Amino acid sequence: MRLRRPQKGEAPSWKLLLWTAVAAIIFGLIGAGELPEDMLRASRNSLHQHKATGDIVLVAIDDRSLREVGRWPWPRSRHAEIINKLSQAGANRTFVDIVFNGRSDSTDDAKLADAVSNARNVTLAVSTRSGITRTGITGSGDPDLLPPEMFSKHAELGLISVAYNYQNAVWHLDYSRKVQGKAVQSFSAKLAKVDSRLNGDFMPDYSTDPTTVPVIAAADILNGRFDPKSVQGKDVVVGTASEGIGDQYFIPGWGRWPVRTFTSSEPRH
Structure with missing residues (x-):
């Protein structure tokens, strides 16, 4: 049985797996899911800013x-x-x-x-x-x-x-x-x-x-x-x-x- 060779210009499968793993680690570390949510919260807060009570x-x-x-x-x-x-x-x-x-x-x-x-x-x-x-x-x-x-x-x-x-x-x-x-x-x-x-x-x-x-x-x-x-x-x-x-x-x-x-x-x- 012959193994399929990558076509010219096609990245080897191990490189694809490596980049997938790296991307997953980066997104996990920075909490990518939190980024848009936090930005929306900050935007909402800016719409109703108020002063501290002073207490x-x-x-x-x-x-x-x-x-x-x-x-x-x-x-x-x-x-x-x-x-x-x-x-x-x-x-x-x-x-x-x-x-x-x-x-x-x-x-x-x-x-x-x-x-x-x-x-x-x-x-x-x-x-x-x-x-x-x-x-x-x-x-x-x-x-x-x-x-x-x-x-x-x-x-x-x-x-x-x-x-x-x-x-x-x-x-x-x-x-x-x-x-x-x-x-x-x-x-x-x-x-x-x-x-x-x-x-x-x-x-x-x-x-x-x-x-x-x-x-x-x-x-x-x-x-x-x-x-x-x-x-x-x-x-x-x-x-x-x-x-x-x-x-x-x-x-x-x-x-x-x-x-x-x-x-x-x-x-x-």
Whole structure:
């Protein structure tokens, strides 16, 4: 029996199979099916853009704060100062979007523990070593990804791990996940004050204009260059927003964020 030879100009069958496999891998990696769907969602969101309520304030550890206060990472005594000043100004709840792994300088640790204990309204971040997937958490049994007990015993915990897509964007957020056998609500769910018993995930409202979220540079909190009324009764999220640290992500419909260093000591409206 003679094997059929490829006609002139016809690609060998093994090459066709190879290209088929490569294409399947590429489309699988980038989630090709998600691309048009996400573009349509972003377009729909642009049709009903609205301003943020102002009930949540961001304290941004931005490039200017790093220049004024010092390079990253900051000692934990600095974070203690921020918590103390926000508490004294009457912040409703303070969410610290920074993972405190293990122990550091004992004096700094004691100051942070005291600040969390005195404020009684702090939520500390829980992360996972390998991130999160739509089906579950990998690395969820790593104890060093939880804050030490000296901090967490007087604070609530909130999950900050999320699943990014091919654009380094997040289209789905968890209500809660189990970390070391215990259900931990996400920062987003806590900020939205949803039922702590809810499971599964939800889609963020990306029709909210991020430029209308009130923002105060962390340096201004530390130096007292802010109006206490700007955080009084508000939920405050303290987190990094520096290109130098690399903590920038893609917001569907809005591009990479944050896109600038905050220069004003007053929240934007």
